[in-house]
Amino acid sequence: MLIIPAIDILGGKCVRLLRGDFENSTVYSDDPVSVARDWERQGAPMLHVVDLDGAKSGKPANFELILKIVRAVGIPIEVGGGVRDLATLQKYLDSGARRVVLGTGAVNDEDFLKTALKKFGAEKIVVAVEIKNGKIATEGWQKSSRVQFDDFLLELKKLGVDTILFTDVSRDGTLTAPNFETAEGLVRSGFTVIASGGISDAQSISRLASIGANAAILGTALYEKKITLRDALAAANSNELTKRIIPCLDVTDGKVVKGVRFEDLKDAGDPVALGKKYSEEGADELVFLDITASKDNRQTLFNVVKDVAKNIFIPFTVGGGLQNIDDIRTALLLGADKVSLNTSAIKNPDLISEAAAAFGEQCVVVAMDVKKIGDKYKVFKKGGSVETELEAIAWAKEAVRRGAGEILLTSMDRDGTKLGYDLDITRAISEAVSVPVIASGGAGSLEDFKTVLTTGKADAALAASLFHYEESSVGKVKKYLSANNVPVRL
Amino acid sequence: MRIGVIDYGASNIESIGNALMHLRQEFELIEKPDSLERFDKFILPGVGAAGSAMEHLRESGFSEVIPKIKVPVLGLCLGLQLFAEYSEENDTSCLSIIPGKVRRFSASGLKVPHIGWNRVKITRESPLTSGIADGSYFYFVHGYYLNSMDFAVGVADYGIRFPAIIKKANFYAAQFHPEKSGELGLQILRNFCELC
Numbered sequence: 123m124l125i126i127p128a129i130d131i132l133g134g135k136c137v138r139l140l141r142g143d144f145e146n147s148t149v150y151s152d153d154p155v156s157v158a159r160d161w162e163r164q165g166a167p168m169l170h171v172v173d174l175d176g177a178k179s180g181k182p183a184n185f186e187l188i189l190k191i192v193r194a195v196g197i198p199i200e201v202g203g204g205v206r207d208l209a210t211l212q213k214y215l216d217s218g219a220r221r222v223v224l225g226t227g228a229v230n231d232e233d234f235l236k237t238a239l240k241k242f243g244a245e246k247i248v249v250a251v252e253i254k255n256g257k258i259a260t261e262g263w264q265k266s267s268r269v270q271f272d273d274f275l276l277e278l279k280k281l282g283v284d285t286i287l288f289t290d291v292s293r294d295g296t297l298t299a300p301n302f303e304t305a306e307g308l309v310r311s312g313f314t315v316i317a318s319g320g321i322s323d324a325q326s327i328s329r330l331a332s333i334g335a336n337a338a339i340l341g342t343a344l345y346e347k348k349i350t351l352r353d354a355l356a357a358a359n360s361n362e363l364t365k366r367i368i369p370c371l372d373v374t375d376g377k378v379v380k381g382v383r384f385e386d387l388k389d390a391g392d393p394v395a396l397g398k399k400y401s402e403e404g405a406d407e408l409v410f411l412d413i414t415a416s417k418d419n420r421q422t423l424f425n426v427v428k429d430v431a432k433n434i435f436i437p438f439t440v441g442g443g444l445q446n447i448d449d450i451r452t453a454l455l456l457g458a459d460k461v462s463l464n465t466s467a468i469k470n471p472d473l474i475s476e477a478a479a480a481f482g483e484q485c486v487v488v489a490m491d492v493k494k495i496g497d498k499y500k501v502f503k504k505g506g507s508v509e510t511e512l513e514a515i516a517w518a519k520e521a522v523r524r525g526a527g528e529i530l531l532t533s534m535d536r537d538g539t540k541l542g543y544d545l546d547i548t549r550a551i552s553e554a555v556s557v558p559v560i561a562s563g564g565a566g567s568l569e570d571f572k573t574v575l576t577t578g579k580a581d582a583a584l585a586a587s588l589f590h591y592e593e594s595s596v597g598k599v600k601k602y603l604s605a606n607n608v609p610v611r612l
Numbered sequence: 613m614r615i616g617v618i619d620y621g622a623s624n625i626e627s628i629g630n631a632l633m634h635l636r637q638e639f640e641l642i643e644k645p646d647s648l649e650r651f652d653k654f655i656l657p658g659v660g661a662a663g664s665a666m667e668h669l670r671e672s673g674f675s676e677v678i679p680k681i682k683v684p685v686l687g688l689c690l691g692l693q694l695f696a697e698y699s700e701e702n703d704t705s706c707l708s709i710i711p712g713k714v715r716r717f718s719a720s721g722l723k724v725p726h727i728g729w730n731r732v733k734i735t736r737e738s739p740l741t742s743g744i745a746d747g748s749y750f751y752f753v754h755g756y757y758l759n760s761m762d763f764a765v766g767v768a769d770y771g772i773r774f775p776a777i778i779k780k781a782n783f784y785a786a787q788f789h790p791e792k793s794g795e796l797g798l799q800i801l802r803n804f805c806e807l808c
Contacts, residue, residue: 123769123771123772123773124771124772167771284761309735310735312735312736312761314761314773331769333733334733334735334767334769334773335773336772336773362730362731362768362769362770363726363728363729363730363752363770364728364729364730364749365728366728366729401794406728406729406751431626431627431630432630432633432634433634435630435631435634435791435792435793435794435795435797435798436751436792436793436794437751437753437789437792455626456626457626457627457630459624459627459753459792479661481659481660482659482660482661483725483755484659484725484727484753484754484755485659527725527727527753528727556723556724557723557724557725558723558725558727558728581723581727581728582728611729611749
């Protein structure tokens with residue numbers, strides 16, 4: 123869901139009205155252009171600019187100022203207020219506004235709306251549905267029109283309206299709570315819904331997102347600092363995509379083995395049986411790594427892939443010893459969803475690009491084993507035994523530039539220690555690349571998972587020994603995360 | 613009941629086959645659009661890029677045939693996107709079965725590709741989602757989304773709201789991977805085989 127900060131302009135200033143009442147306005151800034159720039163800098167994906175003078179008089183009164191805003195920022199601008207004829211609509215769209223909000227004009231003049239939709243397309247037109255006590259409010263919300271809400275919606279539907287900006291005027295500027303029921307009803311009727319009015323906290327935003335609203339406009343809550351834009355953006359997006367918990371199974375000779383830092387390997391049984399067990403406990407994905415990574419072992423690894431693919435219906439990644447594009451193709455054709463490239467990608471970075479071009483970025487995971495040397499993190503190859511010249515963040519960026527769809531980051535310093543993930547490098551890489559990052563190495567406590575997925579900004583957390591030795595379980599980890607407001611699939 | 617799985621080199625074809633086998637459904641991989649009347653239903657799988665996928669479909673002749681199929685067709689992931697008019701990925705014209713264009717995710721602060729388990733809101737009832745609770749999680753892996761809600765029966769939110777499940781007449785599609793979404797994903801496939 124998009125979070126759209128509102129810039130309401132009255133007499134050239136950025137203001138907020140309480141419940142749409144012109145007598146009850148608060149000035150937040152004398153310079154709406156710098157306010158717009160500020161929201162853009164803070165990560166707003168779009169701005170909602172309203173000419174309140176225009177809304178009141180029925181004629182645009184702040185056109186030059188709005189034009190300045192459109193030119194000042196690189197994000198799309200939605201403009202409203204006093205647009206009641208095609209010429210004004212055209213003028214705003216020509217000036218670079220992404221779309222225009224029609225309120226009073228649409229309620230009062232059906233022909234106008236019809237022509238506007240036909241001429242400019244449904245994606246350029248937002249119809250503002252402002253209701254007060256179940257009725258449509260008009261004239262800058264001052265009078266309550268007689269048009270009944272439900273009839274009005276039917277009309278809009280017939281005319282081909284797609285996007286509705288919904289405001290319950292009785293709640294606007296009050297920081298109470300949005301009218302979820304009506305918003306949900308609109309979503310169910312098939313409209314793209316922009317919610318506005320009374321949205322002031324993360325819970326309301328999450329709820330609107332889960333209802334299926336396309337966007338939420340925030341005004342007073344942002345200006346009164348009830349919520350930061352950053353928190354609002356997080357609330358709008360986080361509850362839809364979950365964080366992932368990924369058990370990793372080390373395989374050699376077709377068997378899962380358990381050991382401590384590759385030593386004291388013990389046979390832990392059949393990969394399919396263990397994979398199934400993890401899958402039933404709620405694992406979001408599985409990773410199978412051939413830790414011997416030898417040529418002789420490759421066929422055995424492919425057999426494991428085949429068995430797993432036939433029996434487990436969640437995504438799995440296979441890695442270890444995949445040398446070239448043919449190995450990758452074989453693994454994918456046998457049913458692996460992703461391949462993990464480590465040493466082979468360091469040796470031949472073109473392999474990343476080739477694999478991404480042939481099979482898509484989404485199935486290319488670049489795994490990197492990193493260790494802190496001095497104040498830098500260096501990349502190691504061959505199962506962590508050989509130091510390379512590569513610096514971790516630079517290599518992660520390079521891998522992504524070449525087409526890696528995910529980074530699997532293992533901290534060698536933390537691996538097997540149960541001291542917790544290395545948050546610094548995880549966060550640094552997660553912020554440096556545009557693709558998801560899977561953190562690995564160091565999981566010991568339930569809290570470790572939480573911190574790496576929040577403070578560490580990882581998209582997924584991988585663990586091996588913790589799950590193998592049954593010191594914890596996938597189910598326990600996910601329940602803990604859920605109880606601590608980290609979104610997971612339960 | 614016999615299902616034709618359209619094989620144009622998509623790398624998840626084995627996974628689709630595995631899931632159908634698990635569901636004990638009879639199916640066949642088909643590389644050419646010949647004697648299609650043998651089949652009661654079709655699946656158009658998809659992992660990979662829109663450009664090369666459409667190229668394969670054009671070369672094999674499937675691109676002409678698929679839009680005219682009258683029995684149920686299920687597009688999966690890229691398969692859903694190929695149903696659209698156009699894809700920004702490789703600047704490709706697609707099958708034009710459903711209106712809309714396929715766009716790259718560009719929301720600020722979100723990772724692309726969209727990878728992981730995302731909630732799906734069921735917006736309209738359809739046989740495909742029979743027995744699936746509203747708000748269930750499915751596994752998504754994609755960098756592009758369809759920008760039209762016209763035939764959406766299920767939607768997902770990732771910075772922007774986009775269609776997760778669509779239905780237009782005999783054409784069904786899912787943006788996620790039912791073959792990789794655990795039990796609920798298998799239920800979607802079972803529904804397609806048994807109820808659509």
